[in-house]
Amino acid sequence: MDIKNLPITDNHIHVDGKRGYGPEKVAKIFRSAGGKTLILLNKPSFTGDLTTPMDTLIRDIETIRKNVEGVKVFGLVGVHPCEITTMAERGKSLDYIKEKVIEAINYAGKLVEEYDFLVGIGEVGRPHFKVSEEIWRVSNEILLYCMEMARDIGCALQIHGESASEEQFREFRDMARSVSLNPEKVIKHHCGDNVLEGEKYGIFPSIIASKPVVEAAKKSLRFVMETDYIDDLRRPGAVLGIKTVPRRTRKLLEMGIINEEGVYRIHKENIEKLYNVDLD
Numbered sequence: 047m048d049i050k051n052l053p054i055t056d057n058h059i060h061v062d063g064k065r066g067y068g069p070e071k072v073a074k075i076f077r078s079a080g081g082k083t084l085i086l087l088n089k090p091s092f093t094g095d096l097t098t099p100m101d102t103l104i105r106d107i108e109t110i111r112k113n114v115e116g117v118k119v120f121g122l123v124g125v126h127p128c129e130i131t132t133m134a135e136r137g138k139s140l141d142y143i144k145e146k147v148i149e150a151i152n153y154a155g156k157l158v159e160e161y162d163f164l165v166g167i168g169e170v171g172r173p174h175f176k177v178s179e180e181i182w183r184v185s186n187e188i189l190l191y192c193m194e195m196a197r198d199i200g201c202a203l204q205i206h207g208e209s210a211s212e213e214q215f216r217e218f219r220d221m222a223r224s225v226s227l228n229p230e231k232v233i234k235h236h237c238g239d240n241v242l243e244g245e246k247y248g249i250f251p252s253i254i255a256s257k258p259v260v261e262a263a264k265k266s267l268r269f270v271m272e273t274d275y276i277d278d279l280r281r282p283g284a285v286l287g288i289k290t291v292p293r294r295t296r297k298l299l300e301m302g303i304i305n306e307e308g309v310y311r312i313h314k315e316n317i318e319k320l321y322n323v324d325l326d
Contacts, residue, residue, distance in 0.1 A: 048080075049296050052306060053314040053325055055083040056291045057252045058169070058204065058235050058272035061106050062089060066277030069106035072288055073114040079289035080296070083118040083317065083325055084110070087169050087204065089276075090126035094133060096150035100124075100157055107163055120323060121161075122168035122204055123154040124192065127185050131173055140184050147188050155195045165321035167196050168204025169235055175208075190221055197227040202320050204252070210237035212246070219247040233320060236274060241266040250320060255286055255294040263303045267311045270320070271295070 056076065061069040069086075076084060088103040100123040110119045125147050133143045151167070158164045170192045172185035189205070196203040205218065215234070222229045229248030234240075237251045239262040244251040251269040253259045262269055271294065273286035295313070298304045304312070314325050 049292060049299070049309070050080050052080070052295070052309045053083065054081045054292045054295055054309075055085065055270065055313040055317050055325075056081060056255075056273055056275070057085045057233075057270040057317065059084055059086055059275045059288075060089045060277050061086060062277040063102075063106065066279055067288075068277075069109045070113050072275070072277055073110045073117045073119065075288045076292070077114065077117050080292035081117065081289075083120070083313070085165075085272075085317075085321075086119060086121045088121075088123055090129050090132075092129065092132045094136075094138075094146075096125050096129060096146060097153050100150075100154055104157065104161060104164070111163070118323075118325060120163050120165045120321060122166040122202070123157050123164060124168045124170040124204070125150050125154070125188075126169055127172050127188075127206055130185055130188070131177060131181060134181060140180055144184050144188060148191055151188070151192055151195055155199055158199055158201055165323060166202035166204060166233075167192050167199075168202070168233070169206040170203070171205040171207040173208075174206065186221075190225060193222055193227045193232070194225045196231060197225055201322075202231045202233060203227070204233045204235050206235055210234055210240045210243070210251070212240075212243045215240065215243045215247040215249045218249050222248075231320065233270070235272065239265070241269050244268060250316075255291045259294060260298065260301075260303065263298055263308070263312075267304070267308050268316070269312065270316050271312060 088099040219229045233250045239258040241262045255271045276284045
């Protein structure tokens, strides 16, 4: 089935001009598969430099906007929670880490206010693996600060965290409400097929475009799709390849799980609502 005239959005993708194809080639590969809109997030540096990756993302987005017709591109900037564990492993105190991360989140907030193509804070949150109680506590404190930032700016927030569950969705909803952030603006990245839990607690699921999205689409269309493509030629196709969202959407249509109206709901209406953008 031809999807060239349908809106197709990848909600979570990374580009890397040094280790990968880079922004222009990634966008052109995505376009060749039928993709229309990319949501880019800065990669972590794991060097202690928390803001340069945000500046790099801005240049990457500007490159795509200048050189690739037919692809809309927006971005989110933030501090990946694994930066916290990396700094801790290198002997930095948690007080120092929290101070540096909050400084970087403040910088991210200023960028979102300055650039109209930056539409949120992300990916932020907490490690997806077991950590000490102290690191978990600091990660949650930083996440709450990020929620306050998103509330003040009026933008979306993408969360990186452990595997999604009903308990986690309830927790994120309660955290958002505690700082008066609308849970509908909180996106859980990489969250299995937890669409009904998202509906129940108001958190918005971003679902990896493999088997989970097939199961999710049978339950509800209140989700967006992602690859979490990393753009590192040493890890080809990680997490999923650039073309996966268009291809998976085509497969869902062929299977009769969604129709064209469903495509518009997932890839256009939900994205526009989350990020306050116009994809027409």
